[in-house]
Ligand SMILES: Nc1ncnc2c1ncn2[C@@H]1O[C@H](COP(=O)(O)OP(=O)(O)O)[C@@H](O)[C@H]1O
């Protein structure tokens with residue numbers, strides 16, 4: 236579904252990604268694990284088109300997206316939940332979530348809202364609250380629900396657990412499992428390897444802008460856990 240080949244990314248003169256190649260097949264949950272500064276967000280942001288790569292090729296469902304706009308990638312079916320639970324703080328919870336489905340008609344938006352409230356009761360409980368007033372875990376739910384509202388084919392989750400209490404990690408994990416059961420393909424990043432290893436089918440260990448290890452969860456588990464303490 237997603238193929239990245241020899242991706243290079245620079246900020247000014249500094250290389251953040253060097254020769255990155257990854258694959259995500261339909262139905263998989265692939266984990267990018269690595270310490271802070273490893274290059275995980277840079278890779279996710281390159282896939283959604285927020286930052287331009289200086290070299291390399293990316294394709295999605297067989298189409299070259301290397302130079303496609305963010306908007307074109309979203310229309311092609313790539314959904315994105317950014318690191319640091321970025322919600323629109325003064326907008327209501329409902330409007331935050333529905334902003335993720337703004338290209339869909341009113342009926343589809345209503346369906347998406349009802350479906351998401353069924354998964355996350357807090358959305359209906361807090362629907363008219365400004366999202367900025369919610370707790371960190373609640374904001375993460377809003378950010379993920381917004382990404383899910385467009386029913387993406389590929390969902391990018393950048394550090395969904397970062398800074399969250401265990402109870403919220405458990406709830407977000409449940410939501411990720413729910414999407415897996417719907418057949419959503421997921422590419423997620425985490426520095427907190429432990430809960431993420433329970434969700435993914437395959438993974439890549441990233442360090443210093445390079446892939447250091449790849450394989451099944453069993454194959455990368457030890458290296459991934461060691462990376463947590465760097
Ligand atoms: N906007 C930016 N400008 C300059 N350097 C950046 C920027 N974003 C990230 N970097 C640098 O790129 C490297 C990778 O960062 P990042 O992709 O955010 O890593 P991670 O998400 O794994 O923590 C780090 O050295 C970071 O300091």
Ligand SMILES: [Mg+2]
Pocket residue numbers: 275276277318393394
């Ligand atoms: Mg990051």
